Amino acid sequence: MANEYDDVLRxxxxxxxxxxxxxxxxxxxxxDPEQLKVWWGPRGFSNTFHEFEMKPGGTWRFTMHGPNGTNYENECRIVEITPPERIVIEHVSPPKFRLTAIFDELGTKTKLTFRQLFESPEVYGQIKRLAGQGNEDNLDRLANFLAELKTKKC
Structure with a gap:
């Protein structure tokens, strides 16, 4: 019999x-929506933000524009924001998942743990190959954005 931990792993x-x-x-x-829209999404994607309320209960609606011209409509609800430690977001448009971002301070560096918990093993199975690489692309873009931002501030 599977326990809750096994279910989460799947x-x-x-x-x-x-x-x-x-x-x-x-x-x-x-x-900050002006910063987020610059780096959010996999390599080659851009964003148009329609609504962005970064507060518990707030809505984040945006269109991701794929490199092939396809538009992906996204709607999220902000569940929790604990500056500067944690953000929890429900992705309410398909595919449905809960995104938890945890920001750990490591001296002058930051460790980000980016967790996506999908609504079912079936949805996870459909998305995992694309989302794994997409998440890596997303964090690559964030790393590049932060490096540029640091250069501008120096």
């Missing part, structure tokens, strides 16, 4: 990255 993608930037800077890149 529905969750976890990506971890250490950024050469202070936690406050990384957290702000997630909570």
């Amino acid at each position: 529905r969750e993608i976890v990506t971890t990255r250490v950024f050469d930037a202070p936690r406050a800077m990384v957290f702000e890149a997630w909570t």
Whole structure:
């Protein structure tokens, strides 16, 4: 008989990255829509934000524009925001998942743990191959954005 832990393992993608930037800077890149729309999404994607309320109960609606011209409509609800430590977002449009971003301070660096818990093992199975690489692309874009931001501030 499977326990709750086993169930989560069959529905969750976890990506971890250490950024050469202070936690406050990384957290702000997630909570400031002008910064977020620059780096959010896999390589080659761009974004149009329609609504962005970074507060519990707030809505984040946006269109991701794929490199092949396909538009992907997204709607999210902000569940929790604990500056500068944690953000929890429900992706309410398909595919449905809960995104938890945890920001750990490592001196002048930041460790980000990016967890996506999908609504079912079936949805996870359909998405995992694309989402795994997409998450890596997303965090690569964030790393590049933060490096550019640090260069501008120096």
